[in-house]
Amino acid sequence: MSRGHRAVAHTADIALxxxxxxxxxxxxxxxxxxVESFADISHVPPGETVPVSVTGESDExxxxxxxxxxLYQVEVHDRVAVDASVGERAEVRLRMVPVETVEQVGxxxxxxxxxxxxxxxxxxxxxxxxxxxx
Numbered sequence: 001m002s003r004g005h006r007a008v009a010h011t012a013d014i015a016l017x018x019x020x021x022x023x024x025x026x027x028x029x030x031x032x033x034x035v036e037s038f039a040d041i042s043h044v045p046p047g048e049t050v051p052v053s054v055t056g057e058s059d060e061x062x063x064x065x066x067x068x069x070x071l072y073q074v075e076v077h078d079r080v081a082v083d084a085s086v087g088e089r090a091e092v093r094l095r096m097v098p099v100e101t102v103e104q105v106g107x108x109x110x111x112x113x114x115x116x117x118x119x120x121x122x123x124x125x126x127x128x129x130x131x132x133x134x
Contacts, residue, residue, distance in 0.1 A: 001083075001126065002019065002020070002021060003018075003019060003020035003021065003025050003026070004017040004018070004019060004020075004029065005017060005019070005028050005029045005030065005032055005033035005036075006033070007033070007037060010131060013035070013054050013133055013134055014037050014106075014109070014131070014132075014134055015096065015116070015129065015130070015131050015132070016033040016034060016037065016102040016128075016129070016132060017033070017127070017128065017129050017131065018030040018032075018033050018127070018129050019126065019127045019128070020125070020126055021041070021043040021124065021125060021126070022126060023085040023086075023126050024058065024085075024087065025086075025116065025126070026085045026119070026126035026127065026128050027062070027066055027084070027092075027128070028083075028084040028085060029082055029126045029128070030067060030119075030130065031062035031066060031067065031070055031084035031094070032060040032084070032100040034067050034070055034071075034109065034130075034132065035042055035070065035080060035081050035082070036077050036106060037091065037106050037109065037132065038104060038106040038108050038109060039080055039102040039103065039104055039105060039106075040102060040103040040104075041080065041097075041102055041106045044082050044097050044101055044102055045071050045082075045097075046082055046083050046095035046097070047079075047082065047093070047095060047096050047097035047098070047101075048096055049093050049094070049096075049122060050073070050079075050093070050094045050095075050096050050097055051091065051092070051093050051094075052092045052093075052094060053094055054066050054069055054075075057063060059119045059120055060117050060118065060119045060120075062117075062119070063117065063119040063128055063130065064112045064117060064130070065121060066084075066086070066092055067112045067132075068100045068112050069092070069094075069128060070084075070094065071109055071110075071111070071112070073094065073096065074099060074108070075086060077096075077119075078098060078099045079096040079097060079098055079099060080096065080097055080098075080099050080101075080102050081095065081096055082096070082102075092103070097108050100120075107134040109132045109133065109134050110133045110134060111132075111133045112130060112131075112132060112133070113130070113132065113133055114130065115118050116129065116130075116131045117129070117130055117131070118130075
């Protein structure tokens with residue numbers, strides 16, 4: 001199984017890439033990439049599980065909706081996703097902790113940009129690329 005994520009150079013914003021063997025694992029990696037762009041979650045135990053409903057007409061729209069939900073949870077409910085699981089029908093479960101339990105390490109993202117958004121299968125691996133407005 002191969003999965004991971006990284007930040008890549010991008011003018012004035014943050015670009016994130018994630019990859020995994022399945023669509024669902026790649027979505028979860030994208031969530032981790034987004035959260036790690038602004039919070040150190042390396043030593044935070046998973047908290048409460050929050051099921052969220054997201055929809056999208058395409059894989060790219062689904063990716064954007066999941067990541068926007070992560071930002072919404074921080075802004076509205078003061079909680080940060082430290083882990084994510086995505087079911088085959090895009091049932092998303094975020095493991096959340098209070099925002100005060102994580103150390104902020106970067107600028108808080110404002111939104112997920114729709115330009116340069118890519119999410120799909122390349123060979124046997126799913127890949128995501130997203131630009132995050134900060």
